[in-house]
Amino acid sequence: MTIHNGITALIGDTPLVRLNHVTDGIRATIAVKVEYLNPGGSSKDRIAERIIDAAERSGELGPGGVIVEPTSGNTGVGLALVAQQRGYRMIAVVQDKVSQDKRDVLAAYGAEVVVAPGGVAPDDPRSYYSVARRLAATIPGGYMPNQYANPNGPESHYLTTGPEIWRATDGHVTHFVAGIGTGGTITGAGRYLHEASGGRVTVIGADPEGSVFSDPDHTHPFLVEGAGKEDVPAIYDPSVVDAIEAVPDAESFEMTRRLAREEGLLVGGSSGMAVAAALRYARARDLGPDALMVVLLPDSGRGYMSKIFNDDWMREHGFADVVARTSAPSL
Numbered sequence: 001m002t003i004h005n006g007i008t009a010l011i012g013d014t015p016l017v018r019l020n021h022v023t024d025g026i027r028a029t030i031a032v033k034v035e036y037l038n039p040g041g042s043s044k045d046r047i048a049e050r051i052i053d054a055a056e057r058s059g060e061l062g063p064g065g066v067i068v069e070p071t072s073g074n075t076g077v078g079l080a081l082v083a084q085q086r087g088y089r090m091i092a093v094v095q096d097k098v099s100q101d102k103r104d105v106l107a108a109y110g111a112e113v114v115v116a117p118g119g120v121a122p123d124d125p126r127s128y129y130s131v132a133r134r135l136a137a138t139i140p141g142g143y144m145p146n147q148y149a150n151p152n153g154p155e156s157h158y159l160t161t162g163p164e165i166w167r168a169t170d171g172h173v174t175h176f177v178a179g180i181g182t183g184g185t186i187t188g189a190g191r192y193l194h195e196a197s198g199g200r201v202t203v204i205g206a207d208p209e210g211s212v213f214s215d216p217d218h219t220h221p222f223l224v225e226g227a228g229k230e231d232v233p234a235i236y237d238p239s240v241v242d243a244i245e246a247v248p249d250a251e252s253f254e255m256t257r258r259l260a261r262e263e264g265l266l267v268g269g270s271s272g273m274a275v276a277a278a279l280r281y282a283r284a285r286d287l288g289p290d291a292l293m294v295v296l297l298p299d300s301g302r303g304y305m306s307k308i309f310n311d312d313w314m315r316e317h318g319f320a321d322v323v324a325r326t327s328a329p330s331l
């Protein structure tokens with residue numbers, strides 16, 4: 001019998017899948033790491049488990065504890081999943097741009113959802129960071145993991161995501177591509193892959209156009225969720241990143257829709273962005289058949305059905321061309 005001891009036992013060990021259709025004209029092999037197959041539906045399950053383990057060990061989190069976190073949704077789900085399994089209360093503070101779908105998922109897992117305005121500075125008392133910090137400080141037993149500064153985030157990717165990619169490619173991976181949000185994935189997995197390969201692996205960050213990582217002097221709003229920031233998070237280590245590709249929202253969303261239609265991969269906008277970044281990089285350098293690029297796809301498209309996968313929403317946000325190129329033909 002193979003019976004797992006609870007759903008959190010299935011976090012990690014996600015598969016690599018080759019892209020066969022959106023890679024026209026590219027000679028390199030492009031494989032994606034499908035993180036929506038984690039039990040909570042995203043790569044953030046990994047950090048949630050390790051952060052809560054560490055907080056229990058340090059005594060910051062104990063019986064009756066309340067986890068409060070500012071999160072774009074996925075970290076909240078990961079934390080809510082691990083929190084309920086261990087008997088903690090969970091409060092997620094989300095920006096108002098986060099989709100209703102994502103908020104409903106948090107609530108379904110038993111988390112309480114608090115909404116704060118986007119587009120205000122992080123030190124503004126109205127920001128989702130400030131609201132979460134205030135709640136964690138005032139609620140008895142409150143603990144804020146603070147994924148933007150918690151070293152256990154990158155550490156979880158150093159200990160799991162990186163080694164999984166190395167093993168699954170028998171050490172033949174040549175490029176690793178990931179979006180940058182907290183920077184935890186690229187910092188942890190990228191560092192592991194640099195070390196394991198003796199510096200042979202090239203680590204490429206994917207960033208929404210307008211975010212701080214690609215162009216700190218020209219930040220502006222963007223619509224991709226999860227990746228991209230207005231300020232550089234504390235755990236992000238730029239020394240791990242060999243190159244950054246900035247991707248406009250339209251290109252990210254077009255690739256997101258193509259991945260669903262052509263590769264059977266229903267993923268979120270930051271996944272489309274990461275694949276678009278990989279294709280840009282492979283084309284610009286004319287990578288040959290010896291290159292094996294691994295692109296991390298952080299989450300599922302299920303949380304974006306009312307946005308990226310909704311033609312009206314897309315047209316209202318200026319992506320009519322993308323809709324025309326990627327919609328199913330009507331009879």
Ligand code: PMP
Binds near residue numbers: 184226227
């Ligand atoms: N995409 C999505 C959908 C995410 O939720 C996140 C995490 N916030 C990322 C990308 C970026 O990952 P990281 O925080 O590890 O940089």
